[in-house]
Amino acid sequence: MSKTATIIKREFLSRIRKRSFVVMTILGPILLAAIIIVPVVISQLSDSDYQVAIVDDSDLFYDRFADAENIRFTQLATNIDNAIELMAAGRFDAVLHIPEIAFQAPSSLRLFSEKSVSLNAKLLIENILKLEFESMKLGAAGIDQEILAAIETPVNIQAIRIRQDGEFISDHPEVSMALGFMSGLLIYLFIFLFGSQVLRGVLEEKTNRIVEIIISSVRPFQLMAGKILGVGLVGLTQFLIWVVLTFAIVAGFQLGMPELFRFTPDEQVFITGSQALNAEELLRQRETVQQYDTLAGQVVSGLSAVNFPVMILSFIFFFLGGYLLYAALFAAIGSAVDNEADTQQFMLPVTVPLLFAFIMAQMVMSNPSGPVALWLSMIPLTSPVIMMVRIPFGVPYTELALSAGLLIGGFVFTTWLASRIYRVGILMYGKRVSYSILWKWIRQS
């Protein structure tokens, strides 16, 4: 086994044996799985429905309130005082009072509750009454209900993307966006996490003075490369464990509690919706759900539109490429300074492009083929994050190849640069290093 391999092995083993690695590796998938499972469980297990009593003095709207997800309406033929007493006795969570003049003066509507009122219930009621008032006003203006029904024209454009292979696929930008953002975020996080591990590792060797013992046996470049590759393997291992464990946990839940995951398409809307949509949007969506394909259907068809082999291969490539590019720079910083406090002045120019890429990801998502997206996905400092954001939207293979080539060139360059700084810096103590000194080291033969 070559010496570099020995170094890689030590870097890898010493890190994956650390408690922090084990904790992160276990907690990561649990958190990810929780993000998927918890909303499902919550929406299914919310057994106590929100009970709303309706006292309608106008007698116009009693039958307009259909029960919604977790919200139950009960019509009371009594006065408002009795209804409030019933609520106090625990029969209801809230009482809606619709006075006779409600239609003329909507501000006279009241929703009583002992605890803070449920926002979802309030929004749902407001929405129902709004629609009712509107249709009453339209009727009062002499517009026939049938005409009204005929006028209502749901418009739903089916976005079709023509792929490079000429195939027509329906396009779902939301799904592409989510996927792109997720993978861009992951790359950003991993580069930062493991890049700074390289920095700390190099600094550790320098400050505890083992480095001179080691580089009398191996060349400085072997030590640096061994560390970068060893830490990179740790990152890759952690990532793979996360993916496998997350799927295992989710699949385990699906097998263990199948009733939680058995949806009719109609229910699916509300389950997915419960994470992000408020009751108003929920209602609107329910109206149109028959014309649209379901959101679940959209997700499925959106996912099927993504070229997963390209996506996964690209992820691994851009993750490794971006990591190697930045880790070399982090290693150079670690070698140039004497202690962690001194790293700050050099960290800035390294972290700013990465942070910039992450911030620009939002803009790139809104226009994934624009000039900004194109340029940022070519510049090696930003391309790992930006290209991963773009890929789910479809990127021409030529652009992908060019970006990959530039990234390879980029990390070869940063590795060369870093090795020049590293071999001098690693033996330099007690010297306040500035950029001009770094430049001298780079030029030094």
Next chain:
Amino acid sequence: METLLRAEHITKEYTHHKALDDVSMHVPRQSIFGLLGPNGAGKTTLIRIVNQIIAPDRGQIIFHGEPLGPEHVQQIGYLPEERGLYKKMKVGEQAIYLARLKGISASDARSQLREWFDKFDLMPWWNKKVEELSKGMQQKVQFIITVLHKPSLLIFDEPFSGFDPINVNLLKEEILHLRDEGATIIFSTHNMGSVEEICDHIVLIDNAKKLLEGNVGQIRKDHARQIYQVELDHLKKPLEEILDGRFELIRAWDHDGSLKARIRIKKGIQVNELIGQLIPSAGLLSFHELTPGMNDIFIKQVTGSYPQEKSGNKPAQAFQAAG
């Protein structure tokens, strides 16, 4: 004597100063070679060049008769002055790792480490983390790692710093033992006491230049300054009157009823003439030559004068009696 390592006209410049200026030296095989010089003289730079950690700007190193190259790394063991270990790594595991970087297989490393660990009473610490060891024990571990792969050339940079006297002795014995077994040792220090004790040859570097090189005994002989210490009694007349113009009395003092004196013999005068001059006029109790210690030679070479000539009033401490 056969030369193991030869440095030829080594020059190394940094941006603001010259670290080594045309330094050459011969390290004889199976000897202990002292690399001496004040702080900042260029010792560590020279050692790093021999270890191929840095490359010289000019000059070359000949090792085993061929230009030094990466294939020689395994034949050199290096204990740097500033040395450390991975604090969180277990002692045994770390020793095996560092041995493997020198090219020893894991199983060989393990069995040889067992022997050394037993010898240094470190075996109970095999599975402990380095940070749990005392500084002295860490130094022992580093020493073991340096010599484990049985290199033909060992380089120790201030090896005794941080050791207590008991362990210094243990280490000295081990170093002498390694030399006797065939190893060549380069020993960098500014502690002259240990140089006289264990070094066979030295090179003295100051301000990037070589000042002196050679066999320790020979150097001391070369630096002999014709100063003799005598002990006399029953003087028939004052010492000043006994000595004539061929001799110079440096200092005389009473010692338990006898008279001790330091006398310099002028150039071209034989020692016997001094004895001949003394014997008729006094009883000669003892007579020996005062040769300067390495410490004095060191200071003379670096500053240009012997210590007592500078401070002027403490000759007795500046000289050391030689057998």
